[in-house]
Amino acid sequence: MFQKLALSEMAALGATTLPLLVVQHPLGGERPDGVSRRAAQAVEQLGSLLGAP
Amino acid sequence: MSQTEATPRELELDEAAVYDEFVRRGWCDGLPIVPPTPERVQAMLATVSADPARPLGLMPPLWRECTVEKIAVNTVMAGCLPEYFPVVLAATQALLEPAFNLYGVQATTHPVAPLLVLNGPLAERIGMHSGSGCFGPGFRANATIGRAIRLVLMNVGGGWPGRHDMATQGSPAKFSFAIGEAEGVSPWAPLHVSRGFTAEQNVVTMYGGEPPHNVNDHVGTTAAGILNNVADVAATLGSNVGWYFSQSQLLVVLGPEHAATIASDGFTREDVQRFVFEHARLPLGRLKLGGMWGIHDWPLWMQKVTDESAMLPLVPSPDDVLVMVAGGPGKHSAVVPNCTFSRAVSRVVDGA
Numbered sequence: 001m002f003q004k005l006a007l008s009e010m011a012a013l014g015a016t017t018l019p020l021l022v023v024q025h026p027l028g029g030e031r032p033d034g035v036s037r038r039a040a041q042a043v044e045q046l047g048s049l050l051g052a053p
Numbered sequence: 054m055s056q057t058e059a060t061p062r063e064l065e066l067d068e069a070a071v072y073d074e075f076v077r078r079g080w081c082d083g084l085p086i087v088p089p090t091p092e093r094v095q096a097m098l099a100t101v102s103a104d105p106a107r108p109l110g111l112m113p114p115l116w117r118e119c120t121v122e123k124i125a126v127n128t129v130m131a132g133c134l135p136e137y138f139p140v141v142l143a144a145t146q147a148l149l150e151p152a153f154n155l156y157g158v159q160a161t162t163h164p165v166a167p168l169l170v171l172n173g174p175l176a177e178r179i180g181m182h183s184g185s186g187c188f189g190p191g192f193r194a195n196a197t198i199g200r201a202i203r204l205v206l207m208n209v210g211g212g213w214p215g216r217h218d219m220a221t222q223g224s225p226a227k228f229s230f231a232i233g234e235a236e237g238v239s240p241w242a243p244l245h246v247s248r249g250f251t252a253e254q255n256v257v258t259m260y261g262g263e264p265p266h267n268v269n270d271h272v273g274t275t276a277a278g279i280l281n282n283v284a285d286v287a288a289t290l291g292s293n294v295g296w297y298f299s300q301s302q303l304l305v306v307l308g309p310e311h312a313a314t315i316a317s318d319g320f321t322r323e324d325v326q327r328f329v330f331e332h333a334r335l336p337l338g339r340l341k342l343g344g345m346w347g348i349h350d351w352p353l354w355m356q357k358v359t360d361e362s363a364m365l366p367l368v369p370s371p372d373d374v375l376v377m378v379a380g381g382p383g384k385h386s387a388v389v390p391n392c393t394f395s396r397a398v399s400r401v402v403d404g405a
Contacts, residue, residue, distance in 0.1 A: 005114060005160060005217050012115040012211070028348070 001025065019049040061091060075130075080208055082200065082228060086130040097125035097138040101404055110149040113156035114218075115211030119145065123209050124201075131201035136179050137194060139402045140257060141201045144169050147259040147400040148202075154300070157394045158261045159212040163293055164224035165392035167202060168262045168304070169231040170377065172245035173255035175402060176233040183233035185381025188265050199229030226264040232379055238309045239378035240316030247322060247376070248399045255402040260304055260375070261395035263293075265387035270311065276318035279311050279386070280325065284332035286388045288367060293393040295335075295367035296345035298352060300396055302373045304389040305329060308380040326371040333374075334364040 003022055010016050023042050027035065066074065071088040075081045087093065098105050098121065105122035112119040121142065128141045148155050148167060158165050171181045182192035190196060212218040220227070236243045236252075245256035268286045273279040287294070287303050294301045305325070307315065315325060338361030340346060355365055368374060375397060380386070391397075 001215075002219060005219060008211070008217055009114055009116070012117065 089126040089129040093129040096135045100138045112210035114160045127204040128201040132197040143402040144257045147398040152396040154395045162221045166226040166230045168260045170258040175255035181233035183235040183379045187232045199231030241322040244377040258399040260397040262389040268386040271384040276315040276320040280328045287333040294390045296349040297393040302391040304375045306387040308386045311386045312378045326374040329374045330371040
């Protein structure tokens with residue numbers, strides 16, 4: 001749901017082509033192993049985004 | 054930056070149809086609006102010297118240009134009288150100051166709403182109520198000025214609930230949140246004087262707060278007795294205050310009877326601030342049970358505390374306990390905790 005806010009802001013700021021790294025909500029209340037899993041997914045995404053044309 | 058120029062359009066619609074259309078487009082808060090005809094908007098603009106097209110800044114979260122005219126349009130929609138407009142304009146300018154962190158206030162999951170406090174002679178002149186039920190309904194200046202701020206935040210900033218205003222539950226204070234101070238019955242100088250202005254200046258103070266939390270004390274006959282209750286209401290584990298320490302503030306709105314009792318014990322405003330600062334605290338061991346433990350942002354000296362029973366403050370200094378007097382007869386006061394990521398901003402109402 002927070003992704004919509006990010007997309008709206010990107011559009012408002014004229015940055016629609018910027019890649020977006022998405023972390024699944026909610027993060028608050030997650031146990032450490034869940035946070036680690038999200039972090040690993042984020043790093044994986046970041047790698048793909050940095051390698052994208 | 055993508056900006057859409059506003060162009061006036063002539064439409065033949067009755068007022069009910071205008072309301073329906075505004076609801077359909079998501080341009081209002083759900084309540085009926087006053088259609089912003091050019092004449093009505095002009096009447097607002099005539100009360101200030103500012104150029105209607107003057108840009109005041111980009112308003113988050115959609116970072117749209119906020120102009121004097123856009124504020125006037127929303128002020129009409131809220132049902133304000135033209136003489137209220139300088140207040141709404143000054144308040145909006147205060148919200149756009151970096152210290153207020155309007156992006157955080159607009160987009161957070163916390164139920165924060167900007168509380169507008171109007172001090173100075175203008176408050177009485179326009180009927181900004183500061184007596185019985187001042188946080189509630191019944192007073193046009195309070196209701197419509199607070200509503201105008203909300204409409205600006207929604208229509209200019211784009212803070213629509215569930216889309217860009219991400220408040221989990223929101224709050225009734227998001228409809229309207231505006232009061233005056235009962236300066237005539239306060240035993241101390243008004244809030245704006247404590248913040249460096251003169252008593253004759255008209256000043257808005259914008260404070261990113263939760264709805265008022267009640268302080269009930271029907272038996273206290275001393276300053277310490279009443280202020281212990283105030284401190285207890287302020288210091289709760291579920292509060293946002295204290296977690297982002299450097300930006301945390303508390304607003305204490307004392308009812309006139311409580312204020313009189315406190316002052317009769319010899320307390321100055323500074324004494325009230327110091328007392329609440331020293332007593333609105335939680336032990337480290339309790340803070341570890343919830344709230345935002347683990348994602349908090351504390352100064353080094355607090356991070357290094359190891360004694361579980363150490364009573365830690367919620368705000369950085371006594372100056373971060375704002376004190377004012379409002380309300381009518383009765384033994385109630387209120388604490389308005391801030392959202393922990395915004396600082397109160399005061400600004401003179403130009404031309405009023």
